[in-house]
Amino acid sequence: MSTATSTAPQLSIGPLPLSVPVVLAPMAGITNTAFRRLCREYGAGLYVSEMITSRALVERTPESLRLIRHHESETTRSIQLYSVDPTTAGEAARFLVGEGLADHIDMNFGCPVPKVTRKGGGAALPWKLEHFRRIVEETVSAAGDIPVTVKMRKGIDADHLTYLEAAKAAEGAGVSAIALHARTAADFYSGNADWDAIGTLKDTITSVPVLGNGDIWSADDALRMVEQSGCDGIVVGRGCLGRPWLFGDLAAAFRGEKRKATPTLGEVGDALRRHAELLVEFFDGDELRGCRDIRKHVAWYFKGYPVGGELRARLAQTESLQHLDDMLGELDRDAPYPGEAAEGQRGRAGTPKKPALPDRWLESRELTDASRAEVSAAELHNSGG
Template sequence: MTILPATAPALRIGPLELDVPVVLAPMAGITNTAFRRLCREYGAGLYVSEMITSRALVERTPESMRLITHHESETPRSIQLYGVDPKTVAEAVTMLVAEDRADHIDLNFGCPVPKVTRKGGGAALPWKRDLFRDIVERAVKAAGDIPLTVKMRKGIDSDHLTYLEAAKAAEGAGVASIALHARTAAEFYSGAADWSAIEKLKSTITGTPVLGNGDIWSAADALRMVEETGCDGVVVGRGCLGRPWLFGDLAAAFAGEERKYEPTLGFVADAFKRHAELLVEFFGEEDRACRDIRKHVAWYFKGYAVGGELRASLATVESLQQLDDLLGQLDREQPYPGADAEGQRGRAGTPKNPVLPQGWLDSRELQETHQAELIEAELSTSGG
């Protein structure tokens, strides 16, 4: 793989300087405190919270307050917000700043999930350029000295691209960086990410750091993205599922070092157990933590000879003691399986027609008829 010189520049996001230009992408149900702490134990960078609905935060719902709570070891503290109402988003940002709950705030304009886009949120929102600009401008003002960034997709579909215009508006509003997932909402996570869009964005936005996201499955992919697109840093999502040590590989690669984790099965088992223990601490309930760790089984043990029966037992584990017993049945000396453990992780899905409010694409400006749907999108029960 291409090795960057040891003097590869750090990534500066406002006053924050990251020695490794790597950001952990927010992933619902994944990037909680437990997983962020685990990733930090292997590498460096910026580790962003799960996406939090701005209205739920303003209303101080118990779940939103729990999700914005960082462990004392986490620094800088990064929180991603999702919202569609400029006033509510600004209130949420104001709250985070006034109560000293974040060192970095990111706004999500890239979520392709139907329950979000059908109300005009996520990747659908930048189509309404006046609404997008209003949200970002108010949020930047409310953030003050705390760096505020945005993450977006290319657009709704290939006929309704928004990323260049939205990025220009975001830069004009004073955001500290712009991240692009190089797919449209219609593509969801299917196919190959269009890295040429990242290159085009970087050549268009010259005064604000541009981060690239999409199909980074290894440190080699990250270096190749930087080399091919000229982006200032990378955002890693599904590539680190069941592989938190990827951040160690990334730190080494960006430092110009040719070293890479090739974990034995025992190493993987220990990381899996550590993840479960951190989840117990996060949830405060062993049974809930065990239910949560189950979804990580396939990712951690991808490519290893574990056996169907043992995999099934791990995927229904009910206690840490049971987890210990099951992991004790593994051949800890089993070597790294190479390519079988590499590559895509998580569901790619298939392209789909984005679900949008009726008449959403008829105008680039926000219509009065869509106000009610936007209000629903801000309800704490709307998710995202």
């Protein structure tokens, strides 16, 4: 049982009030409508789509149009755009708004994945400050009354921090909130998130909410981040992998309630089964595709629980809902919550590494002709990353 108590800070994203100051971080291949719906069933907050490449959206590629779909139960439709070009970013925003497809647009300037940063996108882009500013300004202008937020990292590495300048530029461009993953691109997901940097950002940005992201593995972590940094809300990513009930824990904690989910093994199996069912629906009834997608979630769901290696391996090869049901029937449904063994970090942290960047990227804060050519190739036609 959690010992933390708190009163939830009031958080609104532009005109959108949140009942609790909690946001699901966009995660490629994870935060599709199936996972968002599952998390919503357990808790409250704002649930953001996985990253959508703006060029793919402008070109109306079938995959991008599928990824922006929301279920009718998703009453606040939140979409994250990835863009490296002001014109394309604006066109994508105008499409979403004109077709009535989004209530909130988030912009990705935090992705540390090499295939993104080596083309000058994601966490690399704010280094080119004026180019960053133009992208945000164009998106905000195109979005009109729909609130636009940005999510970023501290910078490229410890010697090339960008978050304060970029945040001030975004604030001036009219964004409705700024979220900081308190690591650099070089950190990837390693080490500890620098919550003090979130506090520094909160002291710097005074007109819009500042949200903190990084190392939220429990509701107590969220409360500590708010207390330490003074941020207006939290963004949770890897901490909810295989643990959608974390959103119930977070909602309770921010409401000052002393409760925490401690699911039995049977309840975990039921959540996995529900997730798989929603994935099949998301993939338009394609049961094999939905079951293939749930495979990557198996280890996260059963972290710390007494599920043997042989059964785990079979679960990670499930091919149909009936196949999944048969294997889940082998679980000891009454096995209790294993406590600390099920807590803590989820997903791969990796190790610090030199970020992949375009040639001579760090030599200038301006977008040179050479770097412009690199950036022009950064928006892949496929979404994700």
